[in-house]
Amino acid sequence: MKMSFRWYGNKHDSVSLPYIKQIPGMKGVVTALFDIPVGDVWPLEEIMHVKQEIENYGLLFETIESVNVHEDIKLGLPSRDLYIENYNKTLRNLARAGIKVVCYNFMPVFDWTRTELAKELADGSTALSYDDRELRNLDPRVLVQEMEKGSNGFVLPGWEKERLTELKGLFEMYRDFDENRLFKNLQYFLEGVIPVAEECDIKMAIHPDDPPWSVFGLPRIITSKSNLDRLIHLVDSPYNGITLCTGSLGANPENNIPEIIRHFGKLGRIHFGHVRNIRIHQPGVFNEVAHKDENSSLDIYEIMKAFYEIGFTGPLRPDHGRMIWGEKGRPGYGLYDRAIGANYLLGLWDAISRGSCI
Secondary structure, rough: OOOEEEEEOOOOOOHHHHHHHHOOOEEEEEOOOOOOOOOOOOOOOHHHHHHHHHHOOOOOEEEEEEOOOOOOHHHOOOHHHHHHHHHHHHHHHHHHHHOOOEEEOOOOOOOOOOOEEEEEEEOEEEEEEEHHHHHHHOHHHHHHHHHHHHOOOOOOOOOOOOOOOOHHHHHHHOOOHHHHHHHHHHHHHHHHHHHHHHHHHHEEEEOOOOOHHHEEOOOOOOHHHHHHHHHHOOOOOEEEEEEEEEHEEEEOOOHHHHHHHHHHOOOOEEEEEEEOOOEEEEOOOOEEOOOOOOOOOHHHHHHHHHHHHHHOOOEEEHHHHHEEEOOOOOOOOOOOHHHHHHHHHHHHHHHHHHHOOO
């Protein structure tokens, strides 16, 4: 396992590479080119610039999160072939920079969704939270405004203002969509990119829908063990795999995360790990908590044990953190709580590995 840390670059992150380097046990950085519009080709020279920045601090640059999928591909519009061609050009450029894993998602319109970006917890820290009841009578445009207001001045990936300006039109285009139609368009995308991923030796790792249920009536498909099984059989290749995000899938208590890890890990389809902890209050209502939390809904020990048992050697990162000790930054992506979380995960890994030798 390669402990990694998500970084948004010098222009878009309050956390610097020197600070990431100082986190004990940190091996790599996960990042992207955040100024390139979705659907455009990532220029090789810009990729190589980021690579040099990261490697100057002795950190690995092998994982991209994310090369986002253009909405026309998800909608199945005629223009999707152009965007798939651009995606493949980006994969080839990333391969030249030594990238081994590319994370992406296939969520319509919205990326991850939360109703509050700074919910105060009992200990005074703040965290991301979601309450399905608040969305029921909410205009999606109001949610976009609230997300921007709570972003602390940072661009939130998947919530880019310019992409969501035509929200009404996007919802109209998805009006007659169901899960099967979205799966069909995902298959078309995978049939177009997986051969190039194989050629480039880049593992494609889809991120689960966050949360793993319909939002504003939009279809969501990467939500459960059965749907993940369906995904990997759309194009049966070891390069068609999963970003196993514990907090996304775990928001539905019917998803047994250690079991899902063992199942897909044995098939060699987990290429990237996101370990996040949450507390579920009732169906559709949860907030994120510390990786070590006695009142959480996920068993992080059992999750890390499952990763260890499948012999996971890929990148794994502490996903999301609370804002603690007065830190100001991108919601969910401060330094302190994620650094603490990384070392809790590393401590569990160390204990599990040593215990297996007794």
